[in-house]
């Protein structure tokens with residue numbers, strides 16, 4: 186059998202290395218299966234892209250077993266190529282990397298009626314067509330001669346060549362070995378472990394995508410026909426391996442090694458894989474070390490400890506998988522082992538394309554799992570704020586997170602899950618007011634910030650304006666305040682306002698809130714003096730431009746505006762975190778209005794809502810990193826920071842300010858940590874503003 190190495194290399198886009206390959210003695214495609222990664226450099230394959238291509242080619246050639254292959258055994262062709270259920274290439278697109286009956290890769294279009302007998306190997310569009318959507322590669326592992334891989338890539342017809350008249354039965358009467366199981370598994374990732382492989386030989390098979398979970402094998406032998414169903418292993422199932430409890434056995438610290446070191450490690454593990462193929466995908470823990478740690482969790486269990494009187498609390502709420510996500514076969518990659526810890530398992534690929542799992546562990550004041558009801562969330566998050574408000578303070582509770590992560594569900598509730606935080610808070614407020622003798626009144630106002638503009642949701646979306654007075658206190662002029670005297674009247678007001686709220690269709694949520702909704706609850710005495718104020722902020726869902734399903738100009742503008750205001754919020758927190766003299770509260774309307782939430786004596790609770798699905802891992806991590814940063818900041822501006830500041834400085838504001846700057850210089854020169862300086866800066870800021878900010882409006 187002639188096996189053309191040149192064709193193989195051409196199909197993989199490596200033909201320019203052909204001469205070197207032959208020079209080094211690699212003259213046939215079959216020789217490729219003997220190549221080790223260490224040999225790539227000798228063969229002149231140095232760039233990462235080429236190495237990845239060659240690696241993929243070698244894996245493919247290994248799976249094909251060119252030496253034993255008889256031609257025209259099996260044909261598998263793609264109707265279309267899918268990823269995660271979404272079609273990304275139309276049928277018969279020239280995106281498949283195929284091998285003909287001789288094991289020669291080629292990139293020809295395979296049409297349904299293509300009479301040439303071939304089977305299509307692993308389609309890897311990204312490898313050969315860089316402009317295409319990146320697709321996950323197939324890494325099959327072999328167990329006792331069986332090959333299976335962990336994801337399926339769409340409907341694939343498998344036709345035995347025995348269906349064809351021109352396919353001879355062996356002269357000795359035996360049927361040639363059909364590698365259907367092998368190639369079907371290799372190509373579509375279906376798990377044939379439960380099928381009887383020996384029965385596959387010598388029969389005709391028609392492999393049909395029966396439903397999302399199985400394929401139907403229509404098998405004929407002689408005059409008898411029967412069907413067999415083979416379970417497809419969906420792509421998401423490999424996340425089952427992500428059970429973080431596995432980490433106890435398999436995890437190794439992921440200390441920021443240079444990527445090359447990491448690669449060598451994974452490569453050597455890969456080499457040993459054949460010896461111990463049952464070993465689960467390696468799991469690493471993401472851990473912070475000295476040096477550049479951007480993107481890794483800042484938190485530690487100690488930092489998560491809630492200090493009495495803490496000004497900023499950061500809680501996380503994980504919602505369950507929705508029905509639509511379950512239908513799509515999404516895997517749950519978020520795990521909350523305790524009330525303070527949340528673990529996100531991220532699927533990663535090393536440079537040599539081996540898969541591994543990176544565990545991100547975050548600690549927060551409270552982590553609420555998918556089983557938590559709105560009442561439980563309220564008790565753990567907003568309840569302390571309501572108590573603070575009832576004692577005359579200012580409080581803000583805001584829900585942050587990716588679009589569709591459950592912010593509105595938390596704040597507003599739903600008919601199925603009961604009332605949300607708004608109503609539960611007002612319920613407690615009225616319960617408290619009924620127990621005291623003083624006559625206090627409750628007022629609510631409800632407005633949204635949409636595309637940088639304020640609209641009154643209780644006044645037919647009347648345009649509002651946020652203005653600062655001489656004391657730099659923000660007032661919203663024209664805002665309607667409605668007096669409520671019961672929970673039902675509040676719910677009525679809120680439902681009226683919610684109906685006015687701007688909604689749209691995001692890529693993730695068909696009823697996505699496209700604006701930030703701010704509900705203000707004020708307690709006033711009979712002279713209209715404020716005796717407590719609380720904000721509930723349901724932030725618009727963050728989404729990337731690439732997430733937009735059908736982006737038009739309006740939705741792009743909305744998305745940009747939402748992201749810009751969320752970024753401004755982040756910038757404010759960051760600038761407080763760093764030692765910048767200016768905090769850019771005016772960068773967006775949102776930060777301008779929320780200014781009080783981060784300064785003065787207000788208490789804030791941030792509920793970071795996260796989605797558990799594997800396709801949202803990146804968003805989930807972004808949300809958690811953001812929340813993590815907020816939590817770290819509060820350590821500096823909370824009571825601990827104040828105590829530290831008082832012990833270092835004199836009592837007067839002026840002295841404090843002067844000594845602060847000189848202290849800052851001294852500390853810098855002494856190499857004191859910037860966090861200590863930040864604590865000082867925040868203290869100075871607080872001392873300066875204290876007294877100015879008490880209920881001016």
Ligand SMILES: Nc1ncnc2c1ncn2[C@@H]1O[C@H](COP(=O)(O)OP(=O)(O)OP(=O)(O)O)[C@@H](O)[C@H]1O
Pocket residue numbers: 503504505507555586587588589590591592593594595599602691694696697698699724725726727794
């Ligand atoms: N804790 C939960 N339990 C059950 N279902 C939930 C939960 N949280 C959210 N959901 C469901 O998820 C879907 C999206 O939730 P929701 O509309 O609250 O998201 P959102 O974060 O407000 O999105 P957006 O920012 O786009 O408005 C809804 O169908 C909701 O019922």
